[in-house]
Amino acid sequence: MRMTFRWFGEDNDTIPLPHIRQIPGTEGIAWSLHHLAAGEEWPMESILEVKEQAARAGLHIDVVESVNVHEDIKLGLPSRDNYIANYKRTIRKLGQAGVKVICYNFMPIFDWTRTELRKELEDGATALFFENSRIDDEPALLVERINKDSALTMPGWEPERLRHLSRLFEAYRNVTEEHLWHNLAYFLREIIPVAAESGIRMAIHPDDPPWSVFGLPRIMTNRDNLRRLLELYDHPSNGITLCSGSLGANPHNDIIAMIHEFSDRIPFAHIRNIRRFGNGDFVETSHRTMDGSVDIAGIVKAFHDIGFEGYARPDHGRHIWDEQCRPGYGLYDRALGIMHLWGLWDGYAYVRAHGESS
Ligand code: DNO
Numbered sequence: 001m002r003m004t005f006r007w008f009g010e011d012n013d014t015i016p017l018p019h020i021r022q023i024p025g026t027e028g029i030a031w032s033l034h035h036l037a038a039g040e041e042w043p044m045e046s047i048l049e050v051k052e053q054a055a056r057a058g059l060h061i062d063v064v065e066s067v068n069v070h071e072d073i074k075l076g077l078p079s080r081d082n083y084i085a086n087y088k089r090t091i092r093k094l095g096q097a098g099v100k101v102i103c104y105n106f107m108p109i110f111d112w113t114r115t116e117l118r119k120e121l122e123d124g125a126t127a128l129f130f131e132n133s134r135i136d137d138e139p140a141l142l143v144e145r146i147n148k149d150s151a152l153t154m155p156g157w158e159p160e161r162l163r164h165l166s167r168l169f170e171a172y173r174n175v176t177e178e179h180l181w182h183n184l185a186y187f188l189r190e191i192i193p194v195a196a197e198s199g200i201r202m203a204i205h206p207d208d209p210p211w212s213v214f215g216l217p218r219i220m221t222n223r224d225n226l227r228r229l230l231e232l233y234d235h236p237s238n239g240i241t242l243c244s245g246s247l248g249a250n251p252h253n254d255i256i257a258m259i260h261e262f263s264d265r266i267p268f269a270h271i272r273n274i275r276r277f278g279n280g281d282f283v284e285t286s287h288r289t290m291d292g293s294v295d296i297a298g299i300v301k302a303f304h305d306i307g308f309e310g311y312a313r314p315d316h317g318r319h320i321w322d323e324q325c326r327p328g329y330g331l332y333d334r335a336l337g338i339m340h341l342w343g344l345w346d347g348y349a350y351v352r353a354h355g356e357s358s
Helices: 017-021 044-056 071-075 080-096 132-136 139-149 165-171 177-197 223-232 255-261 296-305 332-354
Strands: 002-006 026-031 060-065 101-104 116-120 126-130 201-204 238-243 268-271 274-276 282-284 311-314
Touching: 002 060, 002 332, 017 026, 017 044, 026 044, 026 311, 044 060, 044 080, 060 311, 071 080, 071 165, 071 177, 080 177, 139 165, 177 201, 177 223, 177 238, 223 238, 223 255, 238 255, 255 296, 268 296, 296 332, 311 332
Parallel strands: 002 026, 002 311, 026 060, 060 101, 101 201, 201 238, 238 268, 268 311
Antiparallel strands: 116 126, 126 282, 274 282
16 A cells, blocks of 8 residues: 545645655655646646655655546537547646556536535534535535635635536536446547556546435446446556545445455545444544444455555545644644554554464
8 A cells, every 4th residue: 555645736735745744654645736627738847846846855746636527528518529638638748747546536517525614523623524405405505605614625616616507507407327427438438548558547536425416417336336437448547546435425335345346446545434324414534443434444454455555545634633724634634544544554464474363
């Protein structure tokens, strides 16, 4: 397991790169060019600038999260070919810069969805919260409320990205899950050969939460659908970001079984916990196994058992110790998360080396 840490760039993040380097066992950043809109071709100079910044702090840039997919590609509009051509050029440049994994998602309009950014927990920390009934709210109202809560919003919810909300909803009105599958297959047929040539593994992120929100189709939701995705283009460069917190919101998702089944197609793992309330609501918790409903110890064991050599990162953290940070993306709780993951990992390695009774 090769540990990375998500970083939003010098102008967008509260955390200096040298601090990331000091988290034990952390070797690289999961990064993006956040100032570019989905569909734009990434300039080589900007890619190399991030590479240099990271290298100065002793970190690598092997994992990009994300190169966002333009809505016209998800919608299957004729204009998609132009955006796909840009996407391919970006893949090639990232390959030249030494990138190994590109995380992306195929969620219509929204990326991950929460209804509250700072829900108070029993210990006084705050965390991101998803309340199912509020998803019936008018989407525009939710976006406004979420973005009012914090100057730094959730990734994927940037006001400029969601500015054309009603037009986008209109465009998706007759788009079914099967249309989305079809458009994803078209996209993969175009980009996977380019990724393969560039030494890059594409890693699709599951939908978060893994069910339809606001009536929009969502397809990266469970084991059968992940299997279908891998079969759409059967090549190691067509892979998955195995995100325990996203898939774990649905109690029927057996994440440990997925790690075993898809073991050679998981270039990137997001490992985090949530507590489910049984009615679809969930709150993000510390990474510790007993703090939430997701079996983090079992998940790390499954990764250890398959000899996982891919990249991982802790996922969202709570906001603790009065840290002022991007929602879910502070330093302290994610660093604690990494230590929980390494603690488990080292424990399993010890048992493997010395046997359970030593
Ligand atoms: C949330 C993240 C997602 C993820 C994208 C990948 O914090 O896990 O925003 O980066 O869905 O494209």
